[in-house]
Amino acid sequence: MNKGIALATGAIIGVLNSDDYYAHDTVIFDVAKCFQLNTDVDMVLGNVDYVKATDLNTRVRHYSSFTFSPWQLRFGHMPAHPSAFIKKSAYNKVGEYKLGYKIAADFDFFVRMLLAHKLHYLKFNQTLVIMRLGGVSTSGLGSYTISTQEILKSLKENAIYSNFLMVFMRLPVKLLNIIIFKLRN
Numbered sequence: 001m002n003k004g005i006a007l008a009t010g011a012i013i014g015v016l017n018s019d020d021y022y023a024h025d026t027v028i029f030d031v032a033k034c035f036q037l038n039t040d041v042d043m044v045l046g047n048v049d050y051v052k053a054t055d056l057n058t059r060v061r062h063y064s065s066f067t068f069s070p071w072q073l074r075f076g077h078m079p080a081h082p083s084a085f086i087k088k089s090a091y092n093k094v095g096e097y098k099l100g101y102k103i104a105a106d107f108d109f110f111v112r113m114l115l116a117h118k119l120h121y122l123k124f125n126q127t128l129v130i131m132r133l134g135g136v137s138t139s140g141l142g143s144y145t146i147s148t149q150e151i152l153k154s155l156k157e158n159a160i161y162s163n164f165l166m167v168f169m170r171l172p173v174k175l176l177n178i179i180i181f182k183l184r185n
Contacts, residue, residue: 001105002096005088014085016129023049023127031085034124042090042119046083046128053134059185060133061177066125070114073107074160076151076167079121081106083128090119103143104150111158144171 001015012035016022027046034044045065052058065079072078094112097105113119148167155162 005091008088011088012085013088013091015082017082019132020082020129023130027128030126031128034122038122040120041122043084043086043113043121044124045079045121046124046126048080048083048129048131049127050131050133053132056130066123068123073111073115074155074162074166076148076170078107078110082131093117093119101150103147104154107151108154111154111160115160116158
């Protein structure tokens with residue numbers, strides 16, 4: 001991601017992972033309009049829908065950045081990274097993704113952007129990205145353990161108070177969100 005961001009020549013950067021895709025044909029247009037109408041924001045945060053890797057029509061979870069607030073980072077919650085569009089100038093202020101993280105480099109980046117640098121953001125309540133399950137960050141208890149350790153490391157490095165129990169509690173919250181999504185659909 002760092003190499004791509006360094007090579008990017010545009011004013012706004014969106015990072016789309018290899019097996020993710022935009023939810024509809026107007027995502028780029030809609031995001032550009034958000035920045036045009038809100039010139040003071042450094043990033044636009046949208047929503048992500050998760051689908052089965054083997055069935056792109058079956059949505060299994062909705063990840064809303066609309067309900068996100070920066071204080072939630074202390075509890076290991078973050079906005080949906082694949083649906084974050086960030087100004088190149090914000091990357092220049094905050095720096096690159098840190099290479100010492102296997103899973104939580106995006107979390108650390110949001111901690112630095114939203115808590116350390118207090119950059120401005122806009123929550124755009126629209127699904128912008130469809131994400132397939134099965135990636136490194138969604139592959140089970142092992143990835144959850146690693147991400148918990150890395151989240152705590154990032155918060156400590158950035159002098160943000162948290163503890164293991166606060167971060168661990170994101171798992172029951174995530175499970176509750178999945179159950180609610182399944183009951184609604």
